[in-house]
Amino acid sequence: MTAEIIDGRAVAQQVREEVAKGVAELVAAGGTAPGLATVLIGDDPASEVYVRSKRRACVAAGMVDLHRHLPGDVPQHEAAALLDELAADPAVSGILLQLPTPGHLDAEALLTRIPAEKDVDGLTTANAGLLAQGRPGLRPCTPSGVIELLDRHGVPLSGAHAVVIGRSVLVGKPMAQLLLERNATVTICHSRTRDLAAECRRADVLVVAAGIPSLVGADAVKPGATVIDVGIHRGEHGLTGDVQYDAVAEVAGTITPVPGGVGPMTIAMLLANTLTAARVQQSTGRR
Numbered sequence: 175m176t177a178e179i180i181d182g183r184a185v186a187q188q189v190r191e192e193v194a195k196g197v198a199e200l201v202a203a204g205g206t207a208p209g210l211a212t213v214l215i216g217d218d219p220a221s222e223v224y225v226r227s228k229r230r231a232c233v234a235a236g237m238v239d240l241h242r243h244l245p246g247d248v249p250q251h252e253a254a255a256l257l258d259e260l261a262a263d264p265a266v267s268g269i270l271l272q273l274p275t276p277g278h279l280d281a282e283a284l285l286t287r288i289p290a291e292k293d294v295d296g297l298t299t300a301n302a303g304l305l306a307q308g309r310p311g312l313r314p315c316t317p318s319g320v321i322e323l324l325d326r327h328g329v330p331l332s333g334a335h336a337v338v339i340g341r342s343v344l345v346g347k348p349m350a351q352l353l354l355e356r357n358a359t360v361t362i363c364h365s366r367t368r369d370l371a372a373e374c375r376r377a378d379v380l381v382v383a384a385g386i387p388s389l390v391g392a393d394a395v396k397p398g399a400t401v402i403d404v405g406i407h408r409g410e411h412g413l414t415g416d417v418q419y420d421a422v423a424e425v426a427g428t429i430t431p432v433p434g435g436v437g438p439m440t441i442a443m444l445l446a447n448t449l450t451a452a453r454v455q456q457s458t459g460r461r
């Protein structure tokens with residue numbers, strides 16, 4: 175058996191077109207084009223690549239690119255002051271602080287400067303709390319991108335057993351909460367899980383966000399299961415994920431590749447969040 179491959183680039187393109195349409199409608203209705211402020215501190219090459227693709231996607235969707243770049247040795251108070259300025263600027267619908275920030279900075283303290291309604295990454299305490307309580311708010315882009323992939327491929331979640339490997343604030347925890355919201359039975363596994371393969375073999379939907387190359391092999395996958403690989407690793411053979419793709423594709427029913435799976439969805443959902451943020455801000459008469 176060979177798994178059906180989920181084409182994340184195609185789904186992301188579809189979402190991006192829908193967002194572009196939404197932006198055009200907002201403007202046609204007398205609104206303002208959403209503005210996205212990506213904030214990059216320092217010049218880590220990988221972060222520069224990600225921020226560049228986010229900025230390009232933003233412009234392609236008809237949004238305004240309000241990118242800001244700070245030197246890697248910027249003091250905490252100056253970075254905080256920039257975020258305060260963006261928070262107060264009505265042209266800024268969304269603020270994305272690219273992570274990780276340089277070691278001398280307190281990233282959590284910086285994130286607290288971002289108002290919940292401009293937190294298009296869904297990373298502030300306020301939005302994490304809203305998600306935990308099942309109330310509307312901006313959701314983290316990567317896990318909401320995974321839900322979108324599952325939905326658009328007709329993978330049933332209600333009553334399904336979902337296993338998430340990883341408990342990070344960025345992916346694992348919100349992923350589990352979103353799956354729970356969709357009435358899946360959710361198991362969260364992590365580095366202390368006693369028998370990882372045994373837990374994973376119970377999964378109808380397995381989401382791997384461990385950050386460990388090739389962690390999941392065919393022995394950890396129930397035949398016919400859906401396997402979503404959130405990992406991304408740069409090696410000598412290009413990009414690879416947390417899943418042993420070739421072996422697992424022989425067992426799984428559906429699988430996401432790396433690259434071309436979850437990654438492109440992260441950017442698409444960032445645009446969707448930015449449009450949502452702009453709509454909410456403009457309908458509440460903030461500008």
Ligand SMILES: Nc1nc(=O)c2c([nH]1)NC[C@@H]1CN(c3ccc(C(=O)N[C@@H](CCC(=O)O)C(=O)O)cc3)C=[N+]21
Nearest residue numbers: 224271272273274295315433434435436437438440441
């Ligand atoms: N505040 C913040 N928010 C983020 O969302 C955030 C971040 N910081 N820091 C870094 C991670 C990483 N991330 C990715 C985005 C797109 C791809 C992506 O498009 N990947 C392509 C390949 C891209 C390539 O070739 O390098 C793919 O998987 O097909 C991957 C990873 C967002 N992140």
